[in-house]
Amino acid sequence: DAQPLEEITQLRATLDEANYRYYVLDDPTLTDADYDRQFQRLQELETEHPELITPDSPTQRVGAAPAEGFPSVAHAIPMLSLDNAFSREDIHAFAERVAERLECTADDVEFTCEPKLDGAAVSLVYEQGVLVSGATRGDGRTGEGITSNLRTLRSVPLKLRDSNVPALLEVRGEVIMRHAGFEALNERAREAGSKVFANPRNAAAGSLRQLDPRITAKRPLEFHAYQAARLEPDLGDTSHSELMARLATLGFRASSELKVIKGPQAVADYCEQLGEKRDGLGFDIDGVVIKVNDLRHQRELGFVARAPRWAVAFKFPAQEEVTT
Numbered sequence: 001d002a003q004p005l006e007e008i009t010q011l012r013a014t015l016d017e018a019n020y021r022y023y024v025l026d027d028p029t030l031t032d033a034d035y036d037r038q039f040q041r042l043q044e045l046e047t048e049h050p051e052l053i054t055p056d057s058p059t060q061r062v063g064a065a066p067a068e069g070f071p072s073v074a075h076a077i078p079m080l081s082l083d084n085a086f087s088r089e090d091i092h093a094f095a096e097r098v099a100e101r102l103e104c105t106a107d108d109v110e111f112t113c114e115p116k117l118d119g120a121a122v123s124l125v126y127e128q129g130v131l132v133s134g135a136t137r138g139d140g141r142t143g144e145g146i147t148s149n150l151r152t153l154r155s156v157p158l159k160l161r162d163s164n165v166p167a168l169l170e171v172r173g174e175v176i177m178r179h180a181g182f183e184a185l186n187e188r189a190r191e192a193g194s195k196v197f198a199n200p201r202n203a204a205a206g207s208l209r210q211l212d213p214r215i216t217a218k219r220p221l222e223f224h225a226y227q228a229a230r231l232e233p234d235l236g237d238t239s240h241s242e243l244m245a246r247l248a249t250l251g252f253r254a255s256s257e258l259k260v261i262k263g264p265q266a267v268a269d270y271c272e273q274l275g276e277k278r279d280g281l282g283f284d285i286d287g288v289v290i291k292v293n294d295l296r297h298q299r300e301l302g303f304v305a306r307a308p309r310w311a312v313a314f315k316f317p318a319q320e321e322v323t324t
């Protein structure tokens with residue numbers, strides 16, 4: 001086999017693209033049979049030429065070694081919680097507070113609105129475009145290092161897609177389990193007499209904290225990005241919506257429901273509309289995250305002790321728990 005590296009490189013590119021289209025864009029190109037055939041060919045070549053194996057190869061997603069425990073990981077920037085809003089009045093009050101500090105009117109403030117997914121928040125760190133660390137939120141300042149488990153999620157890129165990758169990128173987002181995957185998992189658990197999960201959020205968090213990545217790999221988990229916490233070199237004075245578009249080109253799922261909206265009235269309308277769509281989404285959300293879009297304004301507004309001044313979560317009434 002004269003040029004194994006050439007065929008290996010081609011197979012990796014094809015499989016990465018197929019992964020991205022299937023698990024990030026929900027728009028598959030390769031058939032499963034085609035994918036499996038090329039995946040097995042790549043495994044064959046890597047077995048014959050182990051010196052050509054790289055950690056970001058699609059064959060390296062699922063490690064075999066169960067972890068003894070998870071190391072503590074200090075978040076470079078704390079993963080804070082959000083203040084809550086429960087009514088149109090609360091949204092207006094938030095917008096007024098922001099406008100006052102920005103010395104403008106509330107109707108001139110540009111917000112982004114996006115669904116607040118009800119899953120497990122995680123942080124992913126990429127250096128020179130390669131995934132080097134993944135951690136749970138933990139207490140906001142320190143989380144658990146679960147890199148091997150997060151590598152098994154097909155919606156977590158092992159290497160960033162774009163040609164000009166940032167030197168450093170920290171992406172934060174939510175790992176969720178869709179209702180269909182949750183029901184199927186609990187059905188299998190009941191049949192096997194093993195642990196049944198109370199809700200998809202617990203199922204996602206529990207699946208991420210499995211010591212054996214081969215178990216995590218079998219769980220129907222998806223990563224949805226919601227913030228670029230660190231980016232070097234940074235994109236200069238940009239906005240949250242532009243950063244999310246950049247994350248999408250780098251290979252992450254970004255919310256299709258993200259909207260740039262001006263003024264509190266239209267924000268409240270978005271919240272009402274999303275509330276009506278809530279039951280048909282196929283996964284749990286517990287509200288809308290409303291952010292000031294302009295990153296300079298976010299920096300000006302900063303944080304109060306435990307939550308940013310520039311963001312608030314609009315919460316929907318708690319849904320009656322599905323008794324499984």
Ligand SMILES: Cc1c[n+]2nc(N)[nH]c2nc1OC(C)C
Nearest residue numbers: 080081114115116117226289311
């Ligand atoms: C805690 C959190 C949670 N979420 N969820 C979304 N969609 N965006 C978002 N942003 C967050 O925090 C940023 C405002 C930093």
